[in-house]
Amino acid sequence: MSVSKQLYQLQEIDLELEANEQALARVISQLGESQVVVAARNELTRESQRLEELRQQQHSMEWEIDDRTVKLAAVEEKLYSGRITNPKELANLQHEADGLNSRRSQVEDKALETMEGVSRGEAKVVTLGSQLKKLEVEWQHEQQQLLAEAERHKATIADLKQKRQLMVVNIDPAAVDVYHGVKKQKGRAVAKVEAGTCRGCGITLFTAQLQQARGNPLVKGSNCRGIWFLA
Numbered sequence: 001m002s003v004s005k006q007l008y009q010l011q012e013i014d015l016e017l018e019a020n021e022q023a024l025a026r027v028i029s030q031l032g033e034s035q036v037v038v039a040a041r042n043e044l045t046r047e048s049q050r051l052e053e054l055r056q057q058q059h060s061m062e063w064e065i066d067d068r069t070v071k072l073a074a075v076e077e078k079l080y081s082g083r084i085t086n087p088k089e090l091a092n093l094q095h096e097a098d099g100l101n102s103r104r105s106q107v108e109d110k111a112l113e114t115m116e117g118v119s120r121g122e123a124k125v126v127t128l129g130s131q132l133k134k135l136e137v138e139w140q141h142e143q144q145q146l147l148a149e150a151e152r153h154k155a156t157i158a159d160l161k162q163k164r165q166l167m168v169v170n171i172d173p174a175a176v177d178v179y180h181g182v183k184k185q186k187g188r189a190v191a192k193v194e195a196g197t198c199r200g201c202g203i204t205l206f207t208a209q210l211q212q213a214r215g216n217p218l219v220k221g222s223n224c225r226g227i228w229f230l231a
């Protein structure tokens with residue numbers, strides 16, 4: 001096998017290695033917390049807190065209603081007991097009863113509104129909870145797939161590295177040095193020549209260049225400066 005063909009094969013391995021390393025990096029960057037899940041979790045937390053506040057409001061309104069009911073009963077008991085006969089005192093009691101009554105119905109209206117809010121909040125929390133669960137399940141599934149994908153890339157990389165080592169020992173070290181030098185400068189060291197055309201840059205080789213490339217295994221392209229490999 002010609003040296004340029006060996007280097008071309010080495011390059012094929014290196015390209016596959018690079019592709020796998022890039023893919024692995026991409027997969028790793030996708031691992032971890034999902035923004036969508038975090039946002040859904042935050043929304044559920046906010047909605048649950050709002051619901052808890054509404055429930056507390058509802059409870060304190062219920063306490064207030066009970067309290068006014070008890071007070072109203074006491075005032076009315078006095079009012080209709082017949083014990084009090086003084087008209088002014090009776091008028092005061094009536095006024096007090098009216099006040100308690102109207103404040104109680106105000107609170108009752110508010111409590112009703114709050115109760116409706118609680119019902120809506122409960123329904124929303126249930127919906128958000130199941131949405132979050134669904135997202136979490138999807139996310140876990142995706143993470144497992146990503147982890148499996150990462151493992152596959154790691155295994156492929158290990159295989160390729162081993163293959164590369166075995167390959168390199170059979171190539172003239174000076175040629176490997178040239179390969180690394182050109183690769184470092186250009187990213188891709190070997191340019192395949194097919195049907196007289198350099199695949200590295202697209203130029204058509206002169207007959208003299210083709211002959212030169214055939215005779216010298218490490219001749220570089222006049223244009224792209226890649227090591228020519230005559231396929």
Ligand SMILES: [Zn+2]
Nearest residue numbers: 198201221224
């Ligand atoms: Zn070229």
